[in-house]
Amino acid sequence: MASVLSNVSARNAAFALYQLDCPAVHPDSVTQCIKSATEHRPALIHIAQTDPAVAIAMFSLCRQHNVELAFENLNLEQNINKIPVNKILKTFLNVRTFDVENLHSQIPVQQLNKQAAIRAYAAKLIAVKVKANESLAFLAGLFADIGLLALAELYPKSLARMFEDANGDCQTLLKLEKENLGLTHNVISRQLAQKWLLPQAVADSAWLYCSPAADKLENLANIEIVLTVRLADMMANHINNGSNSVAAPAALAISPFDIKDINEKIKNFASKLNTSEDKQDSLIIKQALISLLDKPSEQNFTDLQSYLWNAVKPAVSAIEAAGIICESICKKFDAQKACIYLEAKKEAAKTVGYSTEFLAFEDTPTPEELDFADAGTMCAKLDTIGELFIKADNEFDISQIALLVSQILSAKSAEEYNISIAQALLDNFGEPTQQAVQIQQPQIQPLQQSASDQPIIQIEPTAQSPDEMREVIAEIAAGAAHELNNPLTVISGRAQILKQQETDETKLLMLKQISEKTEQAYEIVGQLMSYARPTKPHIRTVSPFIMINNCIEKVNNHYLDEPLDITIESSIENLNDIEVDAEQTAEAIAQIIYNSLESYESGNGPVIISGSEHLAGFVEIRIQDQGCGMSEETVKKASEPFYSDKPAGRQRGMGLAIAASLLRNNGCKLLLESQLDKGTIVSIRMPRKSE
Structure with a gap:
């Protein structure tokens, strides 16, 4: 059913x-x-x-x-x-x-x-x-x-x-x-x-x-x-x-x-079982509060150290990392404000209370310009990176914190330097020749002819693009992330600050649009990174029935206020287990469902999901729509990043590209059958669990 x-x-x-x-x-x-x-x-x-x-x-x-x-x-x-x-x-x-x-x-x-x-x-x-x-x-x-x-x-x-x-x-x-x-x-x-x-x-x-x-x-x-x-x-x-x-x-x-x-x-x-209803004892609460007040500063530093090495992710820039560090110092040490100045780019991140801002200077700023010249301010050099300022009522060892911050930001600066070298090498390549960047086109086979002589097209992408091409794409993606994230962070930060101070409704709407478009730009960079370098899959045994339901939840959360018509046929429940990375494969299938929904003018389906046992050790999932379909030329380019035949603003053209990359990463096969104005069937063949 x-x-x-x-x-x-x-x-x-x-x-x-x-x-x-x-x-x-x-x-x-x-x-x-x-x-x-x-x-x-x-x-x-x-x-x-x-x-x-x-x-x-x-x-x-x-x-x-x-x-x-x-x-x-x-x-x-x-x-x-x-x-x-x-x-x-x-x-x-x-x-x-x-x-x-x-x-x-x-x-x-x-x-x-x-x-x-x-x-x-x-x-x-x-x-x-x-x-x-x-x-x-x-x-x-x-x-x-x-x-x-x-x-x-x-x-x-x-x-x-x-x-x-x-x-x-x-x-x-x-x-x-x-x-x-x-x-x-x-x-x-x-x-x-x-x-x-x-x-x-x-x-x-x-x-x-x-x-x-x-x-x-x-x-x-x-x-x-x-x-x-x-x-x-x-x-x-x-x-x-x-x-x-x-x-x-x-x-x-x-x-x-x-x-x-x-x-x-x-x-x-x-x-x-103890079912007594003990009421809160003021003495117990008092003892607990005293115990909290007796917390040693060494424990604060240990907590900060553990948190920061996990919080500062590889995709975060040096100035973003500085912002994260300042916020954490204020929270962990109950500091009034904290600031990190980075000498290389004349930039600073400053947190006051729960608000963080990013500043840019033409010359090295004075403590007065950073607003850290008042009494009670602690200052420490961060090797050759810059300076750390902290204003707090309680006393603690800033040198220990400065050493930790130096280690984190030095590692981050080294990452950025390596990316800049890779980007420079790419720039020196100049405009690549057609032969160098040409990706092998998938083979097209007409399956049957309709009354309108419009062929249904089946496409099976190649197992993978040449290694050299994929490395170039990966390096370009890394460079794009670096070059775009810094200005995006500044734009987003400035917009947030202006929104807090602005009272004019028209200007507030404009600032909201700036923030939303910045988030979309962040998402584009993330999508390009997902396409170029998907993480190593964690292969485990997965039930297709459960995985498809996970996909539906993901899709439903994506379309919060829109009713969707998605049907799961009962054949899914009886499929054998598969061996894939559940999260990556679910994300790939969700991207395909997004495309199927977007093939309708209404954007909400219907979409039918079915399954079958496939010979040669695969389980097959089919996602079928009756939307706009694709032409032969569109099918050829369907899995290319940023390609879309939809009107501008409807899609970014990364859905099938990401899906194909993630499925390839998990040893799956992707096939398309499409007929213009009549719909598309996407078939995904996933490795069946070994007996």
């Missing part, structure tokens, strides 16, 4: 939910976390294992402190013990909480958390019996309903009403969510699990565990974990309802005796 994804409210809800960096936490859990962090660390581990929102917050802390999360063999106690107490306290003093006294009073947040804890415990016990991964099963059980917590935070009144109408029946609740929000909590759970970088098994389980059809997805890579969570949830529900009768999914090799044994253990676990 085909499913049409065209619900505007679903996309709006998905967009709102995707803004969540972490879920809200029940205030009682916050109090317990603060108390446990200062008094009894094992209790904190217990809270993280029984409250999914607390667990997400702790995972985020681990990533901030470069603590590796080995999800397949997770040792939460060991990971949390590596995080400084003051960081844990700061996190839970600032975390969003549910307003259980007023706004969220009708939402059973504590009951949802208890259900998650019991389900996670049961999933781990079941995993032992069926020889599945215990750690993944536990995490999948804990986060299976994380979407419900997100809905509870953002749509409390709507969810409370749906809870009441559903009367405890999960399928009824899902139906009501679909009718009222256009999106169900299991889909939201999956999206959030992926956003928060949880394992794919957790995302799959959150999405499918409550679906009766899950038993039939035998080819799904994580089906054992999905069914384990499904059984665990049924057992948790029966414990809450006082029933002992549970039927295990047929695909799980678990005996009735094992189920009975697990059931008894679950009952004991549920009875021990």
